[in-house]
Amino acid sequence: MSMLLTPYDDEFFSFHIACGSGAGARGMAKARQRVGLARGRIVTLGGVDVDPACIRDFTRRTGVQGTVLDLFPREDYIAFHGRLPPPGWREATAEDLRRAAGYRRPHIVFITAPCKGASGLLSESKAATPKYKALNNLAENCLRLVIEAWGDDPPEFILFENVVRISVRGRSMLDRIMARLDQGGYASAETKHCCGRLGGLAQRRPRFLLVARNRAKVPAFLYEPPMRPLSTVGKVLEPLPPPGDLSMGLGHRVPALQWITWVRLAFVEAGKDWRSLNRLAVEDGMLRDFRIMPERPWRDGTLGVHGVNDSCGTITGSAGPCTGAFNVADPHVITSREGTGFLGVNPWDGQSGTISGDARPSKGAYAVADIRTRDGKAPFKNVYRVVEAGEASPTIGAGARPSGGGLCVADPHFQGKEYQQYGVRRWDGQTGTVSGQSLPGQGAHSVADPRCANWSPSAHVNKYKVVDADDSAPTVSCAVQVASGGLCVADPKACTSHGGGGKYAVVALDGAAGTVIGASTTGHGAYAVADVMPEFARGGRQHYTTGGHYGVNEWNGQTRAIPAYAKNNNGAWSVADPRDAQGEAPAGRLPDPKDRLVCVIRAMDGTWHRPFTTLELAALQGMVDPGEPFELDGASDSRWREAIGNAVPEPAAEAIGNVFLQLLMLVRAGKQQPIRHTPIWVRPVAIGAALDVPPLLI
Structure with a gap:
């Protein structure tokens, strides 16, 4: 009997809190996995957010109705807004979440609470105010509502996404969340991931991810998503229309x-x-x-020169060099008498230009580089010629003078002392004849002696000499002074004692300082730093x-x-x-x-x-579908950019959804988790990664 498979045999549900414009939901909904013959996907149940514009975006972009819901408790609402809630306002309840999810139970709850209070864009003093403490507390209130809403049948996975700094600024709040998750039967751990590498994006986006796994429902390993290489800005933007083309929406302005x-x-x-x-x-x-x-328009191409292979612009009535680009770089050889061939010499194997009536060297290229040897009698043959020492001289005539022929010789013999004044002989060479006047000024009577010159007690070659730390010192004599010889040493040991070592030293920014003592001033040790952020550039604005x-x-x-x-x-x-x-x-x-x-x-x-452009920022976040216009609620670029910046990159959410989906399908099918090459998620904390009992691995 054959069995007809539905398009997706396994469907698992996700629900999104502080859902924004729906990027995280859209990313998870793109996750696809196959286990055996079964194919699985993640279906979005719904999302809640306090911003009506975000909910309109969520509904349009995911195809699922979102719900406007204020998640503040009353006291946090007052602390954040600085006023009482308006008439008709009430706190969100577990029933509100169940209604927003269509009264269906989610397998995955994705919480992306606002992160401004933990952002590095906010100063420490401002982050510590009641307003931003209340904003940080939203994550804790969201978890409370989730546990109350589905406490009898809890979700298999709960995922928090936030800025990395929340692990420091929101430490106490995170500790309370971890304790509540443990009480609710979850193994959890804090991790940090680059969403750019999770989704193969062209941005480096480090984010805080807290993953909680229900120990009873998912008794198996949860592996990290595979890391992908970062893309480049050009690769992401190249497929988009040129900036200013509004075919994909107003966001490309x-x-x-x-x-x-x-x-x-x-x-x-x-x-x-x-x-x-x-x-x-x-x-x-x-x-x-x-x-x-x-x-343009003035000075457009004035005195411009076109390449010989280029096309020129429109020819105007005043087509002169000073009115536009009406010149050309002509590669042709100029051969006219007005040309540049004056005193030109033609190569022996080349061609000459046109022979004119006045073919003289000063009128053009009317000379030739003649490679033949001139023989026969010539009035100036061999004038001032110098014959090499190994050659035969020409016939000695009556007028045997240098100007009369090749009657000079390149004599290799050593020339006399009168031509070698102050000459210095090489150590491995020979001297000339030693004469009675063997003085430096009389000939080459000096030598380049390579031997060490410290043989003489009266030599001064070692004055102020510094000996290497691993060399031996010379003999210590009674005149033990710096100027007496090599009596200094290049000591590689840094002197850090209080007695003056390291005075005015400057420590590198990435180095460690010495011990801070009572007299910690620049004159007492290395108490200065090479600050790469000079004050003149900082202007007090870090x-x-x-x-x-x-x-x-x-x-x-x-x-x-x-x-x-x-x-x-x-x-x-x-x-x-x-x-x-x-x-x-x-x-x-x-x-x-x-x-x-x-x-x-x-x-x-x-x-x-x-x-x-706004469209390009959305593309860098993975929010743009190829060939489809990108549109968010309203016509304000600043509002669109806020929604884009708050979004979870869709490819990163898809990568996270894939590992959740695969494990959920394995658990439903009763199969064991295969070993993967990626690290076990929540690697820093073992309880969030391991089984309660050792698993059988296939």
């Missing part, structure tokens, strides 16, 4: 920036940020070494120095994690685009520094340094 901002971006080196502008020379508020000129403001990403590099407020002036959210820019021609004048416009300035590296 190029932001209109102030002219001065475009200029700054153009001079930032690709892969760096605003600090590279410090290397530019500025005098009286102007760049000393550079000028910016508009390309994050502005290190946050990559006005940063330009390389086309073949990766971005940082995309935050909720990704703008060109608050991080590295611009790109050095090497593609030809599309759009209108620049104006014929330079704009005012504060004029807001979209323009193209060709940067020093030949690329267009421009901000990422």
